[in-house]
Amino acid sequence: MLRFLTAGESHGPSLTAIVDGMPAGLPLEAGYIDKQLARRQGGHGRGGRMKIETDRVCITSGVRGGLTLGSPVTLVVENRDWENWHRVMAPGPEADLETRAVTRPRPGHADLTGAIKYGHRDVRNVLERSSARETAARVAAGTVARRLLEEVGVAIVGSVVRIGSIQAQEPALTAAELAEAVGKSPVYCADPAATEKMIGEIDRAREEGDSLGGVFEIKVFGLPPGLGSYVQRDRTLDGRLAGALMSIQAIKGVEVGAGFNAACCRGSEVHDELYYAPERGFYRATNNAGGIEGGMSNGEMLLLRAAMKPIPTLYKPLRSVDIATKQPFEASVERSDTCAVPAACVVGEAVAAWELAVALLEKFGGETLREIKTRVDQYREYQKGF
Ligand SMILES: Cc1cc2nc3c(=O)[nH]c(=O)nc-3n(C[C@H](O)[C@H](O)[C@H](O)COP(=O)(O)O)c2cc1C
Numbered sequence: 001m002l003r004f005l006t007a008g009e010s011h012g013p014s015l016t017a018i019v020d021g022m023p024a025g026l027p028l029e030a031g032y033i034d035k036q037l038a039r040r041q042g043g044h045g046r047g048g049r050m051k052i053e054t055d056r057v058c059i060t061s062g063v064r065g066g067l068t069l070g071s072p073v074t075l076v077v078e079n080r081d082w083e084n085w086h087r088v089m090a091p092g093p094e095a096d097l098e099t100r101a102v103t104r105p106r107p108g109h110a111d112l113t114g115a116i117k118y119g120h121r122d123v124r125n126v127l128e129r130s131s132a133r134e135t136a137a138r139v140a141a142g143t144v145a146r147r148l149l150e151e152v153g154v155a156i157v158g159s160v161v162r163i164g165s166i167q168a169q170e171p172a173l174t175a176a177e178l179a180e181a182v183g184k185s186p187v188y189c190a191d192p193a194a195t196e197k198m199i200g201e202i203d204r205a206r207e208e209g210d211s212l213g214g215v216f217e218i219k220v221f222g223l224p225p226g227l228g229s230y231v232q233r234d235r236t237l238d239g240r241l242a243g244a245l246m247s248i249q250a251i252k253g254v255e256v257g258a259g260f261n262a263a264c265c266r267g268s269e270v271h272d273e274l275y276y277a278p279e280r281g282f283y284r285a286t287n288n289a290g291g292i293e294g295g296m297s298n299g300e301m302l303l304l305r306a307a308m309k310p311i312p313t314l315y316k317p318l319r320s321v322d323i324a325t326k327q328p329f330e331a332s333v334e335r336s337d338t339c340a341v342p343a344a345c346v347v348g349e350a351v352a353a354w355e356l357a358v359a360l361l362e363k364f365g366g367e368t369l370r371e372i373k374t375r376v377d378q379y380r381e382y383q384k385g386f
């Protein structure tokens with residue numbers, strides 16, 4: 001069974017992910033994970049914190065000589081900002097609990113409800129863990145899953161398709177072309193004209209002390225059919241992917257394929273008709289299902305979309321109430337991202353990779369990469385001849 005946990009506070013010494021159940025013999029290097037960590041830090045619209053951090057993973061268990069051992073893989077990402085916070089965040093009685101105490105909850109963040117739920121009078125005890133800093137650890141873990149998927153011919157590419165009111169026109173591209181186009185864009189968008197407008201929109205929001213959300217898309221190429229299942233509803237691949245995307249901080253909606261638009265159409269316009277050709281087996285000429293039918297991958301490209309709300313911390317103050325004095329105030333802000341949709345897109349790729357790797361291992365099992373590859377190859381042959 002493949003599973004992972006993350007731990008760590010935003011301004012603590014480090015973030016940790018423990019990945020358990022990864023098969024042995026998977027080539028894995030820190031540099032491969034660092035590339036994804038760097039992408040997650042980037043994207044136009046990020047704030048001052050990203051100038052402090054340069055995320056790098058330290059692999060402290062489960063890998064030897066560049067290959068996984070089958071034992072738990074521990075991934076540690078240091079917080080450079082810790083240097084400025086060790087007095088405040090110290091685990092012992094020496095911690096300075098006064099200087100950076102927070103009693104002013106931000107609308108739209110976990111602050112108020114987290115304080116009520118866990119009985120904290122200092123909102124810092126909530127925001128340290130509710131912060132999307134945690135996604136650095138999730139990207140590290142998800143990138144191990146991405147490595148495994150790569151070995152069986154599965155590629156995952158995310159792209160930003162909307163920032164605020166600016167919508168991109170997504171060209172139909174291969175996985176490699178899409179990755180190249182996205183890599184050139186400061187907002188990870190494959191449409192150059194929309195990229196320019198998105199940058200302008202983010203800059204305007206920043207100047208006006210405001211924030212922006214948007215939509216990103218995840219495409220997965222090369223998935224075999226039959227990952228996930230209809231036999232128990234908690235095993236549906238779409239349910240699990242939607243849950244994973246929704247678990248990302250500030251994600252408020254998820255679509256698969258035609259998504260909400262399918263609800264506006266007739267069945268004859270939505271359902272993908274089936275064809276057969278001896279050289280490729282069964283296929284569909286359209287992909288409104290987004291690569292999932294009956295809770296299972298159907299062999300077509302997987303298409304997911306996630307909507308991110310605007311960042312809650314605003315330079316333009318919103319009304320709130322101090323939990324100590326019960327007096328209203330208008331929040332003042334030290335620093336914040338203006339827009340983190342590109343970063344969230346990288347997190348989306350990672351969490352999707354994770355869920356797909358879990359479903360892959362459920363279907364094919366195996367303790368070694370070699371076993372898994374053999375079984376996937378055999379299954380692909382079987383599928384072609386079906
Ligand atoms: C990559 C990323 C960066 C974020 N940066 C910020 C930020 O700088 N300031 C902020 O208030 N919220 C930021 N958020 C959003 C909050 O973490 C999120 O809104 C908060 O945890 C509340 O959770 P919810 O929006 O899912 O309800 C970010 C989210 C992501 C995914």
Ligand SMILES: C=C(O[C@@H]1CC(C(=O)O)=C[C@@H](OP(=O)(O)O)[C@H]1O)C(=O)O
Nearest residue numbers: 049050130131132133136249335336337
């Ligand atoms: C640190 C990251 O994102 C942070 C997510 C975040 C939040 O409230 O979610 C608030 C900000 O942190 P800080 O208050 O330290 O400036 C972001 O910078 C990161 O993505 O690595």
